[in-house]
Amino acid sequence: MDWTRILANVVGEFFSPITAAYAIAAIGLNVHFGLTGLLNMGQAGFMLIGAYGFAITTLAGHSALTGLLVGLAASVVFALLLGMPTLRLRGDYLAIVTIAAAEIVRLVGRSTSMTWLTGGNAGIAGDGFKDAFHATCLLPEGNSTILFWTYSNCYSNSWWLRIVGWLAVALFCLLVWRLMNSPWGRVLKGIREDEDAVRSLGKSVYSYKMQSLILGGALGAIGGIFFSLPQAVQADSMGRPTTFFVWTLLLLGGAATVFGPVLGSMLLWAVLMLVKSVMRDVIPSTVLNTEQIEMFSFIIVGLTLMLLVIFRPQGILGDKKELAINVR
Amino acid sequence: MSADATHPSPSAAPFADVEHVPGAKKPDPILVADGVHRAFGGMVAVDVDHLEVQRGAITALIGPNGAGKTTLFNLLTGFDKPDRGAWSFDGKPLAGVAAGNVAKAGMVRTFQLTKALSRMTVIDNMRLGAPDQPGENLLAALVPPLWRGREAEITAQADALLERFKLDTKRQDFAGSLSGGQRKLLEMARALMNGPSMIMLDEPMAGVNPALTQSLLGHIQSLRDEGTTVLFVEHDMHMVRHISDWVVVMAEGRIVAEGPPGEVMRDQAVIDAYLGAHHDTDLGDDALLSDEVAERLEAEADAEQADRDAKHEGGGR
Numbered sequence: 001m002d003w004t005r006i007l008a009n010v011v012g013e014f015f016s017p018i019t020a021a022y023a024i025a026a027i028g029l030n031v032h033f034g035l036t037g038l039l040n041m042g043q044a045g046f047m048l049i050g051a052y053g054f055a056i057t058t059l060a061g062h063s064a065l066t067g068l069l070v071g072l073a074a075s076v077v078f079a080l081l082l083g084m085p086t087l088r089l090r091g092d093y094l095a096i097v098t099i100a101a102a103e104i105v106r107l108v109g110r111s112t113s114m115t116w117l118t119g120g121n122a123g124i125a126g127d128g129f130k131d132a133f134h135a136t137c138l139l140p141e142g143n144s145t146i147l148f149w150t151y152s153n154c155y156s157n158s159w160w161l162r163i164v165g166w167l168a169v170a171l172f173c174l175l176v177w178r179l180m181n182s183p184w185g186r187v188l189k190g191i192r193e194d195e196d197a198v199r200s201l202g203k204s205v206y207s208y209k210m211q212s213l214i215l216g217g218a219l220g221a222i223g224g225i226f227f228s229l230p231q232a233v234q235a236d237s238m239g240r241p242t243t244f245f246v247w248t249l250l251l252l253g254g255a256a257t258v259f260g261p262v263l264g265s266m267l268l269w270a271v272l273m274l275v276k277s278v279m280r281d282v283i284p285s286t287v288l289n290t291e292q293i294e295m296f297s298f299i300i301v302g303l304t305l306m307l308l309v310i311f312r313p314q315g316i317l318g319d320k321k322e323l324a325i326n327v328r
Numbered sequence: 329m330s331a332d333a334t335h336p337s338p339s340a341a342p343f344a345d346v347e348h349v350p351g352a353k354k355p356d357p358i359l360v361a362d363g364v365h366r367a368f369g370g371m372v373a374v375d376v377d378h379l380e381v382q383r384g385a386i387t388a389l390i391g392p393n394g395a396g397k398t399t400l401f402n403l404l405t406g407f408d409k410p411d412r413g414a415w416s417f418d419g420k421p422l423a424g425v426a427a428g429n430v431a432k433a434g435m436v437r438t439f440q441l442t443k444a445l446s447r448m449t450v451i452d453n454m455r456l457g458a459p460d461q462p463g464e465n466l467l468a469a470l471v472p473p474l475w476r477g478r479e480a481e482i483t484a485q486a487d488a489l490l491e492r493f494k495l496d497t498k499r500q501d502f503a504g505s506l507s508g509g510q511r512k513l514l515e516m517a518r519a520l521m522n523g524p525s526m527i528m529l530d531e532p533m534a535g536v537n538p539a540l541t542q543s544l545l546g547h548i549q550s551l552r553d554e555g556t557t558v559l560f561v562e563h564d565m566h567m568v569r570h571i572s573d574w575v576v577v578m579a580e581g582r583i584v585a586e587g588p589p590g591e592v593m594r595d596q597a598v599i600d601a602y603l604g605a606h607h608d609t610d611l612g613d614d615a616l617l618s619d620e621v622a623e624r625l626e627a628e629a630d631a632e633q634a635d636r637d638a639k640h641e642g643g644g645r
Binding site: 175178179182183184185186187189190192193194196197198199200201202203204205211215 | 405406407426427428429430431432436437438439443444445446447448452455456457459461462463464465466468469470472475479515518519521522
């Protein structure tokens with residue numbers, strides 16, 4: 001077994017752009033769930049909206065910044081549409097509406113009638129829309145190798161994307177930390193605990209829930225943009241499984257913590273890579289082929305996560321004392 | 329009734345000229361409600377023609393279970409919407425106003441089932457109650473200098489209240505780890521952070537131990553003495569008699585009687601609807617357990633029933 005290669009693959013996952021993308025989307029979900037108690041089951045919908053907004057805008061020849069703003073604006077509109085009818089109701093309704101809305105976005109995006117805009121089933125291939133992001137690259141052209149890892153400097157799955165992606169992760173961690181420890185975050189936590197109590201103290205609960213939904217959704221959209229940049233914008237790559245991965249890694253790291261989503265994302269993808277790589281080397285392809293190994297490793301990781309959530313439901317970084325309190 | 333004699337009466341003075349009838353006019357009402365009606369399906373929960381609550385006094389709202397007391401609370405504070413009706417608080421119409429804005433207007437309530445924010449510390453629970461914190465705005469929250477000053481004021485105010493309510497040792501504990509009685513105290517203290525001109529307490533004594541009851545009563549009275557209007561729902565008649573200046577009795581959604589505590593509790597309608605003939609008897613007295621007493625009470629109940637039946641028949645003819 002080639003441990004150097006396996007280890008390089010695993011450690012490479014720690015700082016891959018996809019890991020960063022999931023971390024950002026999970027930071028957004030953490031604002032929803034960890035801070036406000038909103039059950040958003042459609043974070044992938046926000047991601048897809050953001051990715052479409054960015055890709056379509058940049059394909060039309062606009063800059064990466066414009067693309068980002070369009071993606072953000074689209075996610076804000078989406079959040080408003082979802083929030084207006086549901087945020088006055090109890091939490092479960094938001095869960096139903098968000099999962100349905102995310103599916104609607106995906107199904108409309110991949111439908112043949114939308115091919116002119118979204119590329120339909122095939123999606124938007126990388127070559128076109130990535131140019132705007134490459135144009136922002138401050139590194140010289142070419143490839144660079146650092147230790148075991150060789151990537152292009154600017155193009156697609158690049159060092160530049162890693163730098164920008166992880167800077168964004170750091171920035172959003174800082175943002176969430178600042179907000180969590182502010183009076184604004186305190187109101188959100190109060191809403192998470194009991195919104196009627198917060199109402200009785202003279203706060204406009206609806207408005208705060210809407211702000212939370214928009215902020216978390218916008219972070220989801222940015223996550224979606226980073227998710228699409230090393231690959232392509234394809235509706236089915238941001239479907240229900242994506243939402244559940246985001247949830248899984250948030251709970252793994254610890255909801256309502258600042259670094260929980262980041263740690264969760266790094267661990268989930270690295271462990272998955274470790275299991276996959278080891279199995280590929282150990283199990284002969286006559287027993288399990290590559291595709292089956294892919295599925296099997298998800299099963300193993302899923303099982304581990306179930307155990308983790310059962311025995312440590314507050315996640316890795318969660319506060320045990322907080323959990324000891326039986327909520328309702 | 330000895331409680332009457334010892335009742336501190338300066339606060340009862342405004343009620344000197346008030347008629348002892350349902351819907352009586354008060355000299356200086358802070359809350360005036362008219363024609364408030366709420367039905368759940370065919371069941372009329374609240375049907376209040378007129379109610380005035382005197383400013384700066386302690387008014388008790390009593391009545392049997394299901395009389396509509398809590399529903400009336402919910403309606404007045406914006407947590408439920410009436411089918412019809414209007415009410416004003418401090419001269420401002422409040423019908424149709426959202427709960428958050430009712431609280432902002434100065435009318436703050438507590439809940440029958442305490443709503444402590446469990447996974448927040450006691451001090452954060454308190455801070456949340458304070459109004460006018462600029463840091464509760466999303467953008468201002470990002471710039472601490474904009475809200476640090478106010479936060480320090482709030483914290484000082486919260487600490488003072490916690491001390492007054494003997495919760496200062498629990499400052500950093502999660503509210504979920506407090507006992508039931510302590511949560512009641514915390515909820516009341518939190519409501520006071522808002523500096524309300526009127527506080528509405530839904531069964532403040534339920535589940536509170538006797539020693540704590542005494543101090544809670546003291547708190548409520550001192551609130552009144554500082555000028556806050558208090559309206560509370562309570563089943564504990566000792567407490568009602570002890571601290572309230574005025575009592576409003578509800579039954580089946582309507583107000584059936586009003587008056588000073590001593591008199592209302594002698595009102596035949598109130599005794600029939602709610603209190604029962606022996607409401608003054610100490611149920612903890614072991615003498616009540618003897619067969620002799622039980623037989624006597626039974627005979628009395630039979631006689632009452634017979635009397636009622638006779639009246640009923642008489643009315644029917």
